[in-house]
Each structure stands twice: as structure tokens, then as C-alpha cells.
Amino acid sequence: DTGVSQNPRHKITKRGQNVTFRCDPISEHNRLYWYRQTLGQGPEFLTYFQNEAQLEKSRLLSDRFSAERPKGSFSTLEIQRTEQGDSAMYLCASSLGAVQGALWTGELFFGEGSRLTVL
Amino acid sequence: RKEVEQDPGPFNVPEGATVAFNCTYSNSASQSFFWYRQDCRKEPKLLMSVYSSGNEDGRFTAQLNRASQYISLLIRDSKLSDSATYLCVVPREGGSQGNLIFGKGTKLSVKP
Numbered sequence: 001d002t003g004v005s006q007n008p009r010h011k012i013t014k015r016g017q018n019v020t021f022r023c024d025p026i027s028e029h030n031r032l033y034w035y036r037q038t039l040g041q042g043p044e045f046l047t048y049f050q051n052e053a054q055l056e057k058s059r060l061l062s063d064r065f066s067a068e069r070p071k072g073s074f075s076t077l078e079i080q081r082t083e084q085g086d087s088a089m090y091l092c093a094s095s096l097g098a099v100q101g102a103l104w105t106g107e108l109f110f111g112e113g114s115r116l117t118v119l
Numbered sequence: 120r121k122e123v124e125q126d127p128g129p130f131n132v133p134e135g136a137t138v139a140f141n142c143t144y145s146n147s148a149s150q151s152f153f154w155y156r157q158d159c160r161k162e163p164k165l166l167m168s169v170y171s172s173g174n175e176d177g178r179f180t181a182q183l184n185r186a187s188q189y190i191s192l193l194i195r196d197s198k199l200s201d202s203a204t205y206l207c208v209v210p211r212e213g214g215s216q217g218n219l220i221f222g223k224g225t226k227l228s229v230k231p
Contacts, residue, residue, distance in 0.1 A: 031217060042123075042206050042221035043163065056218050091162060097217065105151065105170070106217055110162035 002026060004111035006092050012117045013082055020078045021114040025094030032075050033108060034067055035091040043091055049075060050097055082118045089113040120145040120188075123222040125207050130227045136197045140225045142207030143189045152190050153208040154181055157224065163206055167192070197229045 005024040013019050025032045030051050035043035046065065047057040051072040064082075069075040079086055091113045095106040125142045132138050144152075151170055155163040167174050169190060173182040180193040190209075194201055207222040214220075 033219075035221070040223070042223045045211070045218065045220060048218065055215055095217065105168065107165045107168075108155075108163075108219065110164070112162055 004092055004094050004109050006090075006111035006114050008114060009112065010115045010117075012119065014119050015084060016081055018078065018080045019082055019116060020076055021090050021092075021116075022074060022076050023092030023094075023111060024074045025092070026109055027073075029094035029096055029109070030072070031095045031097050031106070032069055033093040033095070034075070034077050035093065037089045037091055037113070038087075046077070079116070082116075084118045087116055087118045089115050122146065122212060122220050123207055123209055125205075125222040126225050127223060128226040130225065131230060132197055132227070133230055134197055134199060136229075137193065137195045138197060138227065139191055139193045140205055140207075140227075141189055141191050142222055143187075144207075144209045145188070146209055146212035147185075147188060148212070149210050151210060152181075152183060153219070154179075154190075154192050155206040155208055155221070157204045157206055159203075163221070166205070194227075197227075199229050199231065202227055202229045 033048040034046040037043045047067050049069040052069050064080045067077045093108040093110045095108050122145050154166040156166045157163040167181045169181045169183050178195045182191045204224040204226045206224045208219050211218040211220045
């Protein structure tokens with residue numbers, strides 16, 4: 001399977017624990033995104049990387065959240081001291097950095113997500 | 120105006136019906152617009168891209184109205200398999216290219 005791979009698919013943890021999610025993007029894609037989605041809402045942007053550089057991070061993102069993409073390939077998203085409000089589906093997506101002039105033409109390819117439940 | 124706002128639905132339509140969804144956006148500088156489809160408990164997938172006034176792909180037509188800052192998605196001859204949530208996606212205002220913001224989605228249910 002050459003799609004975006006995420007693991008674990010499900011994580012149940014107690015409040016206050018740390019969790020880490022991993023995302024393996026499509027191999028030739030240089031951009032990698034993390035989104036969070038809760039029931040009835042669209043995906044909410046968290047952060048994205050171009051190669052190993054983290055280009056943007058949501059202003060809404062608590063400093064308990066950190067993401068890395070050390071070699072420009074896979075990425076990890078860590079949540080420290082989890083809270084019940086962190087319960088959500090964490091989606092990873094990758095894309096080519098497809099820019100034509102001022103036009104963004106890239107398609108985001110999503111993984112199946114990692115569902116976090118904080119008790 | 121919110122960055123991206125959609126009709127929440129749900130839209131319940133019979134097979135064969137024509138249905139249209141609207142999406143308004145705040146980023147007047149945006150040049151690219153997208154509709155993604157998300158099936159229940161699945162990940163979003165690209166349905167259509169819109170770069171000029173509109174785009175058509177079979178039964179699906181997307182239209183862009185820059186003056187009023189809205190995008191519409193028209194589905195003709197609805198099929199049961201069209202049942203899904205349709206997400207409107209635009210670049211974030213002030214963000215770098217490729218920083219995409221998703222609407223909350225419009226849920227469509229096509230009934231036999």
C-alpha cells in the first residue's frame with residue numbers, strides 16, 4: 001500500500017498521559033500536514049511541514065502539542081499531558097508542493113487517521 | 120465573515136434529484152478552491168478543484184462567484200453512492216500557499 005499510513009489507529013489514554021502518533025506520507029510528497037477532526041466538524045488545521053521544516057502552526061494549538069519531521073519523511077505528533085478535550089481523530093495528509101505562479105494546485109492525500117480517546 | 124462557512128445540512132434527497140450546496144469564504148485573495156468528499160468514518164478525498172469561474176466533471180459542477188465570495192457544488196442525477204459529507208476547502212487568509220482550511224461540511228443523504 002503506497003498511501004499515507006498512520007499509527008496507531010486507535011489510542012485510549014488517561015488524562016495527563018502523553019501520546020505520540022506517527023504518520024508515513026506518500027514517499028515522493030514533500031509536504032505533510034496534521035489536522036484534527038471532531039464529530040460533526042471539518043478537519044481543523046494543526047501544522048504542516050515542507051520537507052523537514054515546520055512552516056506553519058495553528059495559533060490555536062496549545063504548547064502541549066509538538067510535531068516533528070526529522071528527516072523529511074515520516075512525522076510524529078506528540079500531545080503532552082492529555083486532556084479530555086484532546087479526544088478527536090488526528091488526520092495526517094501529504095501532498096506535492098504544487099504551486100503554479102500564485103496558484104496552489106496540490107491535492108491532499110489523507111491517511112485513515114488516529115483516533116484518540118482521553119478518559 | 121468566517122473563513123469558510125457551509126450549509127450544514129443534512130440534505131435528504133431522492134435518487135435522481137439535483138442538489139446544490141453553497142460555501143462562503145472570507146479570503147478575497149484566494150485563487151484556488153476545492154471540494155472534498157468524506158464518507159462516514161473515512162478520510163476526506165478530493166472531489167473537484169476550482170481555479171477560475173467553475174469546473175465540471177460528469178454529474179458534478181462547481182461554480183465560483185468571486186464578487187460574492189462563494190462557491191457552489193451542484194450534483195445532478197443523484198446516486199445512492201453520493202451520500203457523504205462534502206467539505207469546502209480554501210487557502211487560509213494570510214497563510215502560506217497550501218495552508219488549507221476546511222469547512223464543517225454539508226451532509227448529503229440520497230434515498231431510494
